[in-house]
Amino acid sequence: MKTGSGEERTSRLNALTLKDIREAHARIEPYIHRTPVFRCSTIDEICEGKLFFKCENLQKAGAFKIRGAANAIFSLSKTDAAKGVATHSSGNHAAALALAAGWRGIPAYVVMPENSPEVKKKAVAGYGAEIVFCKPTLEAREKGLAGVVDRTGAQFIHPYNDRRVIAGQGTAALELCEEIGGLDVVMAPVGGGGLLSGTAIAVSSISSNTLIVGAEPEKADDAAQSLKLGRIVVPENPDTVADGLRTSLGTLTFSIIKKHVSDIVTVSEEDIIRAMRTIWERMKLVVEPSAAVPLGALLSGRKDFRGKRIGIILSGGNVDLERLPWT
């Protein structure tokens, strides 16, 4: 007896709207931080614009990911929820899923390659997830996940190609637009596209004149390529410091991005690191490389938004302090 699964199937066929994002916000608001919007006069001077940084690095579990994970988990029917949730991400999504599952009091299963860094294993275990180790291949991961779902009946929550997750990620831009009026541009990094597509739906509905721009590493420019070629391009072993942006788009995120995003700008490794360092030095904020990619596009002159009001989603702050990219 799966309550609501019929409705769910139908709603998957409908386009996501601002209403979904508002509902997600109401659902997750009691659990997440309403993160602050920071400004920095030095960076404004350098970019000759007015920049508004939405600080998701200060979010619970250190990244925007908790928004999508929490929305997915609190959207589950009681019966489905009881069996728990599962995923095979080893990054911020896994930690977020574990944390949100704890809030709902249900189990979380995370399939991880046995050679994952200790720090990631610890983070996920620290939030109370059960880790299922697998060989470090995509095949082994998928098999591991299928095994877990089979054994437990847990719901698989995809890190980005899931409308509940996308709606959750859109709540960051919703808060930004509610707080800061008259933005000319909103920029977000793009990896799998969950954050950018949620952002796109929120911003395009609230403020139809605002440009929505994605930013990704030159070395993982699959989203830009996908838009250009009209099909999802899968990058081959992308080697970028922005480790959160190595994934390719999903079918759902691609279709939303195609519709609402005016441009995807690519940024060199050097400019990503420079932007990251500028945020650390000038704003005194710990951000991960992925979060610095949009500012990298401005500092390098790849995007010229002089005189504009620019919102930037600082996506996260989970970084290995032993290995900083400038040392």
Next chain:
Amino acid sequence: MKTGSGEERTSRLNALTLKDIREAHARIEPYIHRTPVFRCSTIDEICEGKLFFKCENLQKAGAFKIRGAANAIFSLSKTDAAKGVATHSSGNHAAALALAAGWRGIPAYVVMPENSPEVKKKAVAGYGAEIVFCKPTLEAREKGLAGVVDRTGAQFIHPYNDRRVIAGQGTAALELCEEIGGLDVVMAPVGGGGLLSGTAIAVSSISSNTLIVGAEPEKADDAAQSLKLGRIVVPENPDTVADGLRTSLGTLTFSIIKKHVSDIVTVSEEDIIRAMRTIWERMKLVVEPSAAVPLGALLSGRKDFRGKRIGIILSGGNVDLERLPWT
């Protein structure tokens, strides 16, 4: 013709009060940030208390120092101000003085040893100060400063042993107490004692039941020694990672601290670094080692404030990102 110098001499003889701090606040408010107060549930759990971090690392020029510097500069008569201000600090105070002098449109002269790190020279020059280089000895510094004052008529603004500076530094605690009621303890790091004595005057006047606790490195425990021995102890080449806390107390700061501070706790280098890293990892804030000393006292168990509401002044975030103490 030095307007107001008679009044000034008289007021130096009077004790500093909350009124001075409120006046300082009104004077500097248009220029400085009202910094946010951050919390962190993980750190609360570790310390078994409720911690409220006043984020002066997010202050203009990256430290609380701008409060005292700005108050000193905007307290000057028009005639005195016109001749400019001078100091021989090479740290946060010099940068703050340069910045505030720029706001008032007057010159700032900073005497610095010729072997100062490039990054410090750049910061001070970047805020528009005129740097006067000297040999790297205390004697040469003092001679250099006397020369500048002689030549220009600039007012010497001491980094901490100055009532205008102390009143300015006290405005951080004033804001903290206005925002967060019912604090059982307020903790601040102590080097020269400007921040701690300003904090002590503000907190003891607003909330007489609140404990005021200073924190300093074991390796630069001169303030604790001074309280114990009843005279100002000058440390000999203190070798601590908390570079902002290597100075000794001044006559003014010592007399205020003696009166209002209940305890000065000392913290090991290891615990300072651990606390700094905890703030970076968990709060995603860049803070300098000095700012982490109070939390170090709690994490190490040197101070047990379980169940208490504890305010902590995170003094600054100016740190060399190339040389982090844990790498």
